[in-house]
Amino acid sequence: MRVQITLIGLGQIGVSIGLALRDYKDTIERVGNDIKTENEREAHKKDAIDKEVHNLLEAVRTSRLIVLSLPLKQVQETLEIISHDLKAGTVILDTAPIKNETIQLFKNRLPEGCYHIGLVPALNPAHLHSTELGIASARGDLFNKSVFIVDVPVGVPENAVTLACDFVKLLGASPMLADPIESDGIMTSIHILPQLAGAALLNATVDQPGWLEGRKMAGRPYASVSSGLAYHDDIESLRMAVMKNRSNTVHALDILIAGLKGMRDEIEQGDETSVGERLEAALQGHKRWLKERYEADWHGPSTKPVDIPSFTERLFGTGLVKPKQL
Known part of the structure; x- marks a missing residue:
């Protein structure tokens, strides 16, 4: 049976x-x-x-x-x-x-x-x-x-x-x-934050000045980042996850904003070396993460x-x- x-x-x-x-x-x-x-x-x-x-x-x-x-x-x-x-x-x-x-x-x-x-x-x-x-x-x-x-x-x-x-x-x-507290902290950073980043990009570009022309040219980088919002949680569930998990969400957003501000300040100062190092570190981190994910050797x-x-x-x-x- x-x-x-x-x-x-x-x-x-x-x-x-x-x-x-x-x-x-x-x-x-x-x-x-x-x-x-x-x-x-x-x-x-x-x-x-x-x-x-x-x-x-x-x-x-x-x-x-x-x-x-x-x-x-x-x-x-x-x-x-x-x-x-x-x-x-x-x-x-x-x-x-x-x-x-x-x-x-x-x-x-x-x-x-x-x-x-x-x-x-x-x-x-x-x-x-x-x-x-x-x-x-x-x-x-x-x-x-x-x-x-x-x-x-x-x-x-x-x-x-x-x-x-x-x-x-x-x-x-x-x-x-x-x-569960540890789990929610992890998922906020790697599941909720990418969706909020996608939403922020879309709100900062769609129907903003230049969008009539920009929409015709937006390609893979734009599609990749904005898809964080499009292909995962429905909007109501995402809203609930954010509002019922405010402390973790605000902390994750603060870290993201600090990283963007650091990059913004280096660009404004014309610090080519620091901008290049920051971008290279991000690229290498992405490559390392993908390699580890595909190997799945987590011990x-x-x-x-x-x-x-x-x-x-x-x-x-x-x-x-x-x-x-x-």
């Missing part, structure tokens, strides 16, 4: 998770749910899920592992609907980039005996430059050679954490345990294959109800 994993939210992340689990169809039944029925049908057509269940309560009622791959704004709405129908021992994973806010949402709404663990997925470096959106951008290898941050709230049992880490390994990634947690019987036993055993606390 197969065990059920419910995937709620069938965009790039949710469908890619389903595709990554195809090799385990003999033991895992992938149930898919999305607010849009066309996404459910498309995910099924792609063989990312085994069954479409559009009714949320029905989708989660018999599941012990639920994965929310939703925009931040939809996490609260979904949790309010499903929380009363969750069985004791259910583990919910979410993939929102900012965790302190989601952890508070789950803390206040999950019934006793159910547990939430936050996941922050990174992508396979081979897909970093893709401009596809939604289901079209889903790939079975989207998480290969990548790392998932695993954010564990206080009081979550050890065997639930092991289950989450094993789940990450099934997707081809390596789990990295982190404190992190073991990525040895997961024993599927053990995974499913942890998932459906009774040990999650009264567990050892971390």
